[in-house]
Amino acid sequence: xxxxxxxxxxxxxxxxxxxxxxxxxxxxxxxxxxxxxxxxxxxxxxxxxxxxxxxxxxxxxxxxxxxxxxxxxxxxxxxxxxxxxxxxxxxxxxxxxxxxxxxxxxxxxxxxxxxxxxxxxxxxxxxxxxxxxxxxxxxxxxxxxxxxxxxxxxxxxxxxxxxxxxxxxxxxxxxxxxxxxxxxxxxxxxxxxxxxxxxxxxxxxxxxxxxxxxxxxxxxxxxxxxxxxxxxxxxxxxxxxxxxxxxxxxxxxxxxxxxxxxxxxxxxxxxxxxxxxxxxxxxxxxxxxxxxxxxxxxxxxxxxxxxxxxxxx
Amino acid sequence: xxxxxxxxxxxxxxxxxxxxxxxxxxxxxxxxxxxxxxxxxxxxxxxxxxxxxxxxxxxxxxxxxxxxxxxxxxxxxxxxxxxxxxxxxxxxxxxxxxxxxxxxxxxxxxxxxxxxxxxxxxxxxxxxxxxxxxxxxxxxxxxxxxxxxxxxxxxxxxxxxxxxxxxxxxxxxxxxxxxxxxxxxxxxxxxxxxxxxxxxxxxxxxxxxxxxxxxxxxxxxxxxxxxxxxxxxxxxxxxxxxxxxxxxxxxxxxxxxxxxxxxxxxxxxxxxx
Numbered sequence: 061x062x063x064x065x066x067x068x069x070x071x072x073x074x075x076x077x078x079x080x081x082x083x084x085x086x087x088x089x090x091x092x093x094x095x096x097x098x099x100x101x102x103x104x105x106x107x108x109x110x111x112x113x114x115x116x117x118x119x120x121x122x123x124x125x126x127x128x129x130x131x132x133x134x135x136x137x138x139x140x141x142x143x144x145x146x147x148x149x150x151x152x153x154x155x156x157x158x159x160x161x162x163x164x165x166x167x168x169x170x171x172x173x174x175x176x177x178x179x180x181x182x183x184x185x186x187x188x189x190x191x192x193x194x195x196x197x198x199x200x201x202x203x204x205x206x207x208x209x210x211x212x213x214x215x216x217x218x219x220x221x222x223x224x225x226x227x228x229x230x231x232x233x234x235x236x237x238x239x240x241x242x243x244x245x246x247x248x249x250x251x252x253x254x255x256x257x258x259x260x261x262x263x264x265x266x267x268x269x270x271x272x273x274x275x276x277x278x279x280x281x282x283x284x285x286x287x288x289x290x291x292x293x294x295x296x297x298x299x300x301x302x303x304x305x306x307x308x309x310x311x312x313x314x315x316x317x318x319x320x321x322x323x324x325x326x327x328x329x330x331x332x333x334x335x336x337x338x339x340x341x342x343x344x345x346x347x348x349x350x351x352x353x354x355x356x357x358x359x360x361x362x363x364x365x366x367x368x369x370x371x372x373x
Numbered sequence: 374x375x376x377x378x379x380x381x382x383x384x385x386x387x388x389x390x391x392x393x394x395x396x397x398x399x400x401x402x403x404x405x406x407x408x409x410x411x412x413x414x415x416x417x418x419x420x421x422x423x424x425x426x427x428x429x430x431x432x433x434x435x436x437x438x439x440x441x442x443x444x445x446x447x448x449x450x451x452x453x454x455x456x457x458x459x460x461x462x463x464x465x466x467x468x469x470x471x472x473x474x475x476x477x478x479x480x481x482x483x484x485x486x487x488x489x490x491x492x493x494x495x496x497x498x499x500x501x502x503x504x505x506x507x508x509x510x511x512x513x514x515x516x517x518x519x520x521x522x523x524x525x526x527x528x529x530x531x532x533x534x535x536x537x538x539x540x541x542x543x544x545x546x547x548x549x550x551x552x553x554x555x556x557x558x559x560x561x562x563x564x565x566x567x568x569x570x571x572x573x574x575x576x577x578x579x580x581x582x583x584x585x586x587x588x589x590x591x592x593x594x595x596x597x598x599x600x601x602x603x604x605x606x607x608x609x610x611x612x613x614x615x616x617x618x619x620x621x622x623x624x625x626x627x628x629x630x631x632x633x634x635x636x637x638x639x640x641x642x643x644x645x646x
Contacts, residue, residue, distance in 0.1 A: 082471040084549035089462045089477060092518035096484065099515040103492030103499070110494060117498070163389055166382045173383070179632040180390040182639070183397075186628050188578045190596045191617040195396050198403065198610045204412040206399065213415075242393055243640075250640040270378075299488060302580050306600050329490055337585055342494050349490045356488060 110346035117340050128347035138348065140323060141331040142355065144229065148327065149297040151233035156241050157289060161282075163241070164248035165274055178249075181242030189239070193306035196235050197222070222307070225324035232303045232325055240296075244289050251285035252278060287367050294363050298356045301329040328352045400621070403614035404428075411611060427615035431602070434612070436591070437619050440598035447512045447594060448576040454517035455572045456565055462518065463526030464557050468539060484520040493585060500586055511586045512594070516576065522568050529564035530557065567638040570631050577624050595620050 111128055115121040132138055167177055184192075199206045200221035208218040221227045255278070263273045279286070304325035308318060318334050319326025332352060336345025403411050406421035431437060465471075466478055496515065497506070505511040534557055542552045558565075580596045587593045590601070599620045602613055628635070 079472055082469075085465050085469050085471040088465040088549070088553075091458045092462050092481075092520075092523060093477070095515060095518055096520075098499070099496060100484065100487060100492055103495030104487060106495040106498075107491050117501075159389075163386065166386050169378075169382045170386060171379070173386075177386050177390060178636050179629070180393055182632070182636045183625065183628070184393050186574050186578075186624065187396075188580075188596055188599070188620050188624070190578075190580055190599045191400075191620040192396060194599065194602070194613055194617045195400055198613060199396075199399065201610075204610075206416070209412075209416060238392070238396070242389075246636060246640040250637070295488075299490065332490055333581070333585075336494050337497075342498075345494055349494070353488050353491055 107346040107349055110342055111350055112343075114343045117342050121343075124343065128344050129351075131344065132347050132351055137323070137326070138328075138331060138351070141319075141326045141328045144319070144324065145298055145300065145327045148229050148233050148236075148300060148325075149294070151229060152236040152240075152297060153290075153293050156237045156293070157244060157286070159237075159241050160244035160248055160289070161274075161279070163245035164252055165278060167245065167249045168252045169270075178246055181245055183242070184239045185243040187239070189302040190306050192239065193235060193303050196231060197307050200231050223321045225322050228320045228324040232300070232307070235303050236297065236300065240293065244293070247285060247289060248282060251282050255281050283368075287364065290363050290367050291360055294360045295356060298359060299329050299352070300327050301333065304330055305333070328355065397621070397625070400614050400617055403611050404618045406611055408609050408611045423611065424615065427611050428619070430609075430612045431616045431619070435598055435602055435616070437595065437598055437616060439591070440593050440595045441619065441623075443509060443593065444577060444595040447509050448573050450509075450513045451516045451576040452569050452572045454513065455519060455522050456569055458518040459522030459568065460526050460530075460558065460561065460565065461553060462523045464530055464534075464553055466523065467527045467530040468534065468536070481520050481523060489581070493582070496582075497585055506586055507589045507592060512576075512579070512583055522572065526561070526564055526568060530561060533564065534560055563634070566631065567635055570627070570635050571639070573627065574624060 112123060112125060113121045114124050114128075163181065167174065170177065200208075202208065202218075202220045202222055205221065207221065211218050219227050221231050259277055259281070260273065263277050268276065304319050304327055308320040308325055318338075319330055328348070329352060332345055332348040335341050335348055401420050402418065404427055405424040406417050407423050407426075410417045410421060466474065500506045500511045505514075538556060538560075539552055542556045547555065578596060579594070580600070583594045583597050584600070587597060593601075599616055602616045
């Protein structure tokens, strides 16, 4: 740690002139805090203020008290979007984290091609969600999609992937699983490298097989990292937007059921986007944004507790 | 038994790799054939010769070249600014003591928690007031410095830049900014490479904010232009996929060039924290 030469080392207290001596340091960190104040702190406070108003962005703002929140509680569409978001999140996260753990332990066991596997598994994560949603739309297309062609070829009935309420959720969850499994696997893999080899050696001498070792040694020792991935996937999964928005379009004039037929793919953030930026209902949009924030916080804390308690046993 | 297990490991991993990469292969197959060939019974499974036709059809429908240029501009400008500003702040937090340092850094960590959609409406209002709606400035300026980059580079600088070197530079008469530019930046080049690729990818793929703030359909980024291709239940998949290919290929190319170090850096952060 370095102190500017002129500031007496160890005196600790500096007067106003003393503080001015640190001007290069303050100047160096100021761009971030300036941008933060203008584009994050002020907007967050302003959106709280907006959620007590009625405003279309152009005319006069009207103070309406808690009316937006009261409306939200009784808004069936909001509850539908919450339900959709949670279902899609579960359908995505459970298989994703399971496969990620399996892939990570296989990666640890592999002796060759590790570098290649890592890069190949990571590529989905850096791919544009828009492009991949277009791809999923084509592959899961009801009539000509590759998936239905495959089902038909092996004599199974085809599925109306992009119009049935559950199938829509499966497609969105599959897309997210495809995009994030490799990322989580590589995080688990990095964590496994930190587990000392002697522990595995001891487990082997005790006669534990690979499956037993996996559940009794690897999973408990990875606890903090599993916690990290659950938190990250809660925060990102609860805010899914691009997948349904690109798959089903957002243009109200063309498609009043944004989120697909029956609004089965309408997530909370998509509903927020539609309210604020298609309908220009800024007051209600701000109220939805705060509700989303509270839901994400609540589920992050809940998942945190679930995962840490289960691991304690 | 052991050899069987060793083979099984590679079979399963190979399968996972196939699943990861299949969409790219199939995108190429669709983009290089006609829609009729792709949906024939049985369908084609190998790349064809119609790529140029399909690309031309896409470009006749939606202009992707101007958005491509816009995206390259936005991603490059954002990356350059983030590298300079984040590293400068990170260096300050890593190596200097000054009043308020702990509070400022704590505030920075708290910011990871603020969800994006809370600030979207007010940000749009601010951009309208500034007259930046529809301008690429609206994408670059708010993204010019970020908490993640400062945090990550601070960790990197603590490990990579010895205090003695800074002390020596100071005794030679170098000031704060001189030390940053001539001593710190050259040393932290590997860290800059990671943060640079990370920022470039994030800026390239960014979708929600450009969708909101770039209202003029003739002046958008690549992702927004691509999403417009999908509007209207278009069934010409070969043409759609030719568009998707334009959106994916440049980024995958950049990524595979630098991939090795990037993947381990990207995942190391999680276990360190």
